[in-house]
Amino acid sequence: MLNGERQIPRPLRWAMIGGGRLSQVGYKHRSGALRDNTAYQMVASAFDIDAERGRDFGVNLGIAPERCYDNYRQLLAEEAKREDGVEVVSIATPNGTHYEITRAALNAGIHVICEKPLFFTSAEAQQIKALAEKKGLIVGVTYGFSGHPLLMQMRAMIAKGDIGEVRMVELQYTHGFNANDSADKFSDAQKWRVDPQVAGPTFVLGDISTHTFYISQLVLPELQIESLLCDRQSFIPSRAPLEDNAMVLMHYAGGAVGRMWASSINAGAMDSQCIRVIGSLASLEWSDANPGELKYQVQGQPNQVMHHGMPYLDASALADERLGALHTEGLAESWANIYLKFAIAISASQRGDKARLSNLIYPDINAGLEGVRWLENCVRSADSGSTWVNYQ
Missing domain, CATH: 3.30.360.10 (Dihydrodipicolinate Reductase; domain 2)
Structure with missing residues (x-):
């Protein structure tokens, strides 16, 4: 049974791209990731196509103003300069942007958690799979109901x-x-x-x-x-x-x-x-x-x-x-479960723990493909x- 104890050595430094104030899915991502504060720490964001609105939203969530970025390109570039830069990003933007942002994040050495459907074509998914494997990075897909x-x-x-x-x-x-x-x-x-x-x-x-x-x-x-x-x-x-x-x-x-x-x-x-x-x-x-x-x-x-x-x-x-059996579990718990498995997969990848990765069941790049x-x-x-x- 899960009780919030840490499953990985330390929380991952995490950011969101999209998923801002007007998003239908943003809060699901945040509630899933942050249900266990031992798994993720939200440190940066590029929440909105309206940069000012996105920055205001990020500050209201407790993110430092200087790490509330105008867009994903700025986020990736600026975070790469920091010793405490982002390790994983969640992409909660419209479908047509997933491929471009995922590729850019992987090329920046950052793990990716992405909304579904992952991309427009299986050819794009195969390219991202090859890139992720080359970089030794995890790509997870938020099939949010699968954590029940x-x-x-x-x-x-x-x-x-x-x-x-x-x-x-x-x-x-x-x-x-x-x-x-x-x-x-x-x-x-x-x-x-x-x-x-x-x-x-x-x-x-x-x-x-x-x-x-x-x-x-x-x-x-x-x-x-x-x-x-x-x-x-x-x-x-x-x-x-x-x-x-x-x-x-x-x-x-x-x-x-x-x-x-x-x-x-x-x-x-x-x-x-x-x-x-x-x-x-x-x-x-x-x-x-x-x-x-x-x-x-x-x-x-x-x-x-x-x-x-x-x-x-x-x-x-x-x-x-x-x-526990006496209490009702719902979608928030399901999202928390898949986000925790993403964190375990990313941590195992960082530590080179291939055995842990091979035994972990979660919606990965193959599921997205x-x-x-x-x-x-x-x-x-x-x-x-x-x-x-x-x-x-």
Whole structure:
């Protein structure tokens, strides 16, 4: 169980690029990183495209004024001159800037934690992977839901054969907050998400389904997609060619099948993410609406609901527990867990601890690359008339 004790020799000197006062995700990053003050110390920032607003925000968070920079280039250049310069940056900017900023940070010798989807193309992701490996640096991706402890319980139970042979994988991430176009017109945080020049080739597939796709990889690390079919729609015409609704069918190696529904026009629905894995003996189901519960349904037996923090859980699930079974854990704890694993990975990289790195399960550059590949294949299928395509 985690209780805030240090997991690494000292806190990492950390900065944020983007994620300022008007950001939808900035506070998630900060609450995740700073939940354990033994893991990170926020020392610098380039929070906002409006430099004055970003500087004011940084000062209000307690960052020294001279380390609240106008932009990421200034941050990287000035921090490189300091003996106590930044060691890791979090990138919480629009999608189209991720590649440029990540490459610049790695070339400056700084580890990177980046929002998803990581980049526009898998070619860009492969280039960054090669650069990170050359520099000996970590690139992590903030799949913020993946730190919920019961996902590790799912992974362990599937690996032990508790549900038998995997037959079906059901994935869903939907909400209704874009059921009309008002946010597209008036919300700066939404406008760029429906602009292909900034968001990339997808809207809801990249914005939300990559979270659930990574969760499927986390709990089913051996299951590989062989082919898929993607059908996507722009129910708000002004969003075209970007989709606000998509259905994806998948065929996996070994015969299992899967499907994903991603939508931001599921009118009346709140944020709803679910994964159900159906085996030959039983099924497992988890939802972020009740992240502290895991449904275990054995054919012919009464349904079971497993609770977080209980001693009957696998050690890998209990290792990520923070509050105990009597208390509700949520998204803040999940973000804290992945940020702590990023810190452990960075510290291990700094110390040359290859054994620690090889045994650590967290959303790394490979997870980011797979997310981009998923999007590329979905777009390729949809744009060729919603046909089956071999997964490349």
